[in-house]
Amino acid sequence: PNSTELNNILTEFERIVLVHPDVAFSLYHNDSEIFNLPIAPLRQRIISVFEKKLNEQLLSVKVDTAIVNISGFIGKPEASRKRGAHQYFFVNGRYMRHPYFHKAVADAYEGIIPTGEQVPYFLYFETDPNKIDVNIHPAKTEIKFENEPFIWQIIAATVKETLGKFNA
Structure with a gap:
């Protein structure tokens, strides 16, 4: 290719x-191995895919509510960069x-990182499949949730709280 x-x-x-740190993966290009990823905890998988220095730059996030459970990692403020930050949302695997949830994350960093910069995040949502619509876009990458404003508040509050604990 x-x-x-x-x-x-x-x-x-x-x-x-x-989304599958419990599965080993290898990827080859022109007979050269690009990736050889053993089964590993999620944080280890993330740094194996991207860069070792991410390990020191990630803060663990976890919140469980009646509507959605969110876990994963957000970047420390010093991990911000002008572009190319690794930003991922996953829902039910x-x-x-x-974009709306991205804004919740970005807003939580407002005043903490320079304007126009972005931080890495890897956020995993678990929710009742009946409460989401995956048929918004042909690629099925855009998803509509019931209670999006409530989930927005959960994301913003959780990111702010995590950053507050880190900066305390």
Whole structure:
């Protein structure tokens, strides 16, 4: 595959391996091994896929509510960068794009990181499948939740609380 195709393959590969740390993966390109990922805890999988220094830059996040359980990692403020931060949402084991929830994360960092910068995050949502609609977009990466404003508040509050504990 050409470089565009390879980048698309790598993007999909990341989306799959980040929700299945309980599965070993190998990826080859032109007979060269690009990735060899053993079964590992989620944090280890993330740093194996991206970069070792991420390990020191991630803060653990976990909140359980009646509507949604959210777990994963957010970046420490010093992990911010102008572009290229690794930002991932997953719901019930599948990758999703969610600009509204992204704004909840970004708003929680307002005043903490320089304007226009972004931080890495890897947030995993578990919810009742009947409370989401995956048919918003043909690629099924955009997902609509019941109670989105409530979930937005949970995300913003959880990120702020995690950052508050770190900065305390």
